[in-house]
Structure formats: C-alpha cells, structure tokens
Amino acid sequence: MNRLAYLLAGTIATVIQTGPAWANAVYVSNEKDNTVTVVDSNTMEVTKTINVGQRPRGITISHDGKHLYVCASDDDTVEIIDTATHEIIGSLPSGPDPELFVLSPDGKTLYVANEDDNLVTVIDVEKKRVITEIPVGVEPEGMGISPDGKTMVNTSETTNMAHFIDTSSHEIVANVLVDSRPRFAEFTPDGSQVWISAEIGGTVSVIDNASREVVEKVTFEIQGLRSEAIQPVGVRISADGKKAYVALGPANRVAVVNTETYEVEKYILVGQRVWQLAFTPDGKHLISTNGLSNDITFIDTATDEPIKSVTVGALPWGVTVAPN
Amino acid sequence: MTDATDVAGLPREKWTGFTTSQYIVCLKGILVREWLRYLSQKERFVSSLVRPLLWLFIFAAGFRQVLGVSIIPPYETYVLYEVYITPGLCGMILLFSGMQSSLSMVYDREMGNMRILLVSPFPRWYLLVSKLLAGVGVSLLQVYAFLAIAWFWDVKAPVAGYVMILPALFLAGLMLGALGMLLSSLVKQLENFAGIMNFVIFPMYFASSALYPLWRVQESSPLLYKICLLNPFTYAVELIRFAFYARIEWTSLVVVMAVTLALLGAAILAYNPARGLTVRKQDMGGSQ
Numbered sequence: 001m002n003r004l005a006y007l008l009a010g011t012i013a014t015v016i017q018t019g020p021a022w023a024n025a026v027y028v029s030n031e032k033d034n035t036v037t038v039v040d041s042n043t044m045e046v047t048k049t050i051n052v053g054q055r056p057r058g059i060t061i062s063h064d065g066k067h068l069y070v071c072a073s074d075d076d077t078v079e080i081i082d083t084a085t086h087e088i089i090g091s092l093p094s095g096p097d098p099e100l101f102v103l104s105p106d107g108k109t110l111y112v113a114n115e116d117d118n119l120v121t122v123i124d125v126e127k128k129r130v131i132t133e134i135p136v137g138v139e140p141e142g143m144g145i146s147p148d149g150k151t152m153v154n155t156s157e158t159t160n161m162a163h164f165i166d167t168s169s170h171e172i173v174a175n176v177l178v179d180s181r182p183r184f185a186e187f188t189p190d191g192s193q194v195w196i197s198a199e200i201g202g203t204v205s206v207i208d209n210a211s212r213e214v215v216e217k218v219t220f221e222i223q224g225l226r227s228e229a230i231q232p233v234g235v236r237i238s239a240d241g242k243k244a245y246v247a248l249g250p251a252n253r254v255a256v257v258n259t260e261t262y263e264v265e266k267y268i269l270v271g272q273r274v275w276q277l278a279f280t281p282d283g284k285h286l287i288s289t290n291g292l293s294n295d296i297t298f299i300d301t302a303t304d305e306p307i308k309s310v311t312v313g314a315l316p317w318g319v320t321v322a323p324n
Numbered sequence: 325m326t327d328a329t330d331v332a333g334l335p336r337e338k339w340t341g342f343t344t345s346q347y348i349v350c351l352k353g354i355l356v357r358e359w360l361r362y363l364s365q366k367e368r369f370v371s372s373l374v375r376p377l378l379w380l381f382i383f384a385a386g387f388r389q390v391l392g393v394s395i396i397p398p399y400e401t402y403v404l405y406e407v408y409i410t411p412g413l414c415g416m417i418l419l420f421s422g423m424q425s426s427l428s429m430v431y432d433r434e435m436g437n438m439r440i441l442l443v444s445p446f447p448r449w450y451l452l453v454s455k456l457l458a459g460v461g462v463s464l465l466q467v468y469a470f471l472a473i474a475w476f477w478d479v480k481a482p483v484a485g486y487v488m489i490l491p492a493l494f495l496a497g498l499m500l501g502a503l504g505m506l507l508s509s510l511v512k513q514l515e516n517f518a519g520i521m522n523f524v525i526f527p528m529y530f531a532s533s534a535l536y537p538l539w540r541v542q543e544s545s546p547l548l549y550k551i552c553l554l555n556p557f558t559y560a561v562e563l564i565r566f567a568f569y570a571r572i573e574w575t576s577l578v579v580v581m582a583v584t585l586a587l588l589g590a591a592i593l594a595y596n597p598a599r600g601l602t603v604r605k606q607d608m609g610g611s612q
Contacts, residue, residue, distance in 0.1 A: 270402060309401040
C-alpha cells in the first residue's frame, strides 16, 4: 500500500514538473494593417487581434505584464494597451515618428528613438510626460539598456554610430563607429558587452561596455545567398549569455552565434524578411517576426530548430512576450 | 521428383493443402534468392543510392533558392527544398526498385528461371506476392540507407517518423512493385525496358508532388495539376511524406491501398497462363 502511495506521489510530481509550460501571450505589431496580434505561446495559435494606431512598430510590455506599449509611428505617439481588456487606455508623448524604444529595468522610464528628428525622447511612464530629449545621430533606431539601467545605447542609422548615454545625466558619454545602418542594440545579460547589428554592413559589432571599443565583428555567410541579402536586424542573447540570435532580414534566417567564439553555429530557416526577435520568459522558445510572409516562427532554443510558423497580420514588425 | 499423382510428396487423396510452415518455406526461399541476388549486385545497391543522392545533393541544392516552399501540411514551418523532396526521393527509390524487379522478372522469363518458379505447386498468387514482398524488402533497405545519409545532410524527422514511415514505404513499395509486375507481363523483351523508363517512371515521377508542391503545379498549369491528382505516385509520396512526420494522410492511404489491390489483382491475372496476358502476347509473338 505504501509503495502504491509513493508511486502515486511520484507520478503526480512528474506530471507537475513536466506539465505543459505556462502559456504566455505573445504580442506582434503589424506595421501595415495597424494591428497587434495576440498569440498563445503554448498552443501557438492566434487568440486575438487588437486595432491600434497607424504603423505600429516597436512594441514592449511593462515588467508586471499589465501594460503593452506600442509605437504608433505615423500617429507620432506611443499607445498604452491594457493586457487584460486589450483596450487602448492611453498614450505617451513620444515625439514624432517613434520607431523603437526600451523600458528601463525598473520599469519607470521609456527611452524612445524618434527617427525623423534625431532625438531620443525620455518619458516618465507613470506621469506620462517627457523628462528630456537627447540629440543623437541621424535617424536614431536601435535602443538597448544595460541590466543595471545605468547605460543606454542608441544607434543612428545614417551616422553609423552607437551612442552610449548615461541615464542619470542624459548625456552622451561615448560614440562608437560601427558598420553601415546600425539597427539594433542588445546588452549581454552581465552587461559587459553590447551587440549592435548593422543592416547594410551585414555584420554585428560587439562593443565592450567598459572600454567602449569594438572587440569583435560577427560576420555571416550563407551558402547560395548573395552577401547583400544578409541584413542583420534584431538581436537577442539567451539568459545564460551563451548564445546570441541574430535576425538576418531578407536572408530569411536567424543566425545562432556562440558568444565565446563569435562563430555562427547554425542558420535557422524562418519566414521572409525576418525582423525582430523575442524570447518566451522561460527561454525555451524564440519568436521571430517575418515581415514579408506575414507570419511569426517559433524556434526551440534547445535544438535551435524551427517548430511552427503562425500567420499574423500584414507586415509583422516587432514582438514581445508577456512575462506572466 | 514427385509423382504426377502426388502433391508435395503426399498421395493426392491424403493431401489437404499446404501447411503454414510450407508456405513460409516457400516465402523464405524466394526472399533469400532475392536477397542473395541483391547482395551479389553491389552496383545495384550503389546505383540505387546514388540516384536519389544526386537529386538531394545537386538538384535540390541548385533549386533551393528558386523554389521557395511555402508552408503546407505536414510541415508547420518553412523547410528547405531538400527537406521537401526527401519523401519524393524515397518514393523514387521505390519506383525504380519496383521497375527493377519488373526488369528482373522479364530477365527471369527470358532465362527460364520464371518457369521454375511458376511450376512450383504453390498457388500462383502466392508465388507472385512472395516475389513482390522480396522486392519490397530489398527496396526498404535502400530507402533507410538513403534516409541515414540524408540525416547527415540535415534532413531530419522526429524519431516516431522513422518508425511510421516503414508501413507507408511498405505499402507504397507494394503498389509500385505490383505495377512493375503487371508491366513485366506486358513487356516481351529485355530491350523494351527503356520504354518503361520513358513511359512509366519519368511521367509518374515528374507529374507528382515529389518535386514540387501541388499548389505550385496548379499555379503554372491546371491541366498538369489534374494529371498529378490522377497519378497514384502522388498519393504514395504524400503518404510517405506525412508518415515521415508521424502523421497519417487518410486519402493517400485509401488510394494507395486501393490501387495496390487493383494492380496486384491485375498482375496475378496477367500471369495466369490460362487467361492472362502472357497467352495473348505469345499468340501475338507467334504471328510475327
């Protein structure tokens, strides 16, 4: 009898441990049809479509998962969506043409890149007001923030620079020249490096956060593809800091880069013109937005194999996953 | 030799039919012969592997950028062209193998081995089915060897797929083997085999979903699309494709089973000396 009880307890424990992963909502901004698609991360199916402002691009979620922030680029605003009701409950004064933004680790400040007027707008999320505007290079786009929240990096597409900004003084403390058309900035989890993708240059520059110098340049080569088709855009680094995933735009592939050797270990085939990436909170899946094929691809990060592609709205651009 | 009045070593009045073990001995004999013949023809094994590998390594590599494969079941995401054509290439191995057995049957007939087989006291249908099973067994080995090489070429399926593909390959192999058998009863001489190549293998292979998805065929030619839908090889390939990803495509399963039964029935009929096609052909041959 005792043995049976143990067996039962063991079975229940196993079921709990290996039970289905907790479903997280995946939010995808669709640039062309002005919507945000909600996808269940567990079933990998579309659950809802939310109408938002014009040309939604950058998208992120508050750390408590209650509010979704969406750059409505052509409406010159950042919209706030309640994730419980899926209603737009307000907006943030982002300045003209917001494209990408990053939320500070404490969740209080939003740093927005204003593509048209060469500014980074710093917004107090709670008070919904602009704290300051920081002039940067021409066509600012990529936004990354160090895990300690002290350093923010903005990339300017035309100036080809990564601007390191001190978040307390709101001053640029360093400018690092990278390859042509830098699109995205991503800090490593330990904050020691920033990875900057260069769309036209076709490279990812790895910058040391202490010396503010390019320590490595990751290059990509895909058999049978012209080098012009390889355009690195979105970058995400795994929580353990061992693997970096780089979306390669019209190459329709996501590169898996070993962060120790800086060698590409694998190219994962996804949909057309892959743009941005996001991990699920448990780190088991990576999601890519594929602009021209109007879908997103779920990638298993254990095997780095694509699992499923799900059709979303027209021209999916950005993606974020609810933390809870 | 047994006496004319005896069957299988027993006086006719005591004989009530073959026992199961006797049937098995017969099947074993045919299987072993096919197996030995296969082993003695190393070139055949190599050539049966080289053909699909050429398609996989060269043809698929050249076309991978041209033919963007959209997501169609059983695939849930984008796949490279070499992944798409692998099930079709498995089908190709079975198709060539089926035709190869038909070639060997024509050869056997010319050399007189067929007569030895067919004068055996076992029912003719049983002999033919055994011969078919022997051929399918050999071709299954070829397919698995091909899939093993494809695995290193990054064409991978779930583990369950490698198990589930077995019955699918078996059924498809039976269908194509039965087709080969029927054709072998129609082909009079070894030299005519080139005709089978041109009129059977190539049209069946190209007018199917083996090389390109049917939606793409439909886009370029609605007529060709209909032809593909009438081609049983399309269903064999789709059955294999779904099974490779541990899924069952019921339409294909039903079609392949029905066509297998029909072809097998026709082949057994064609090999019946009393009313089969062999008689008619001999008559025709005599009049030449």
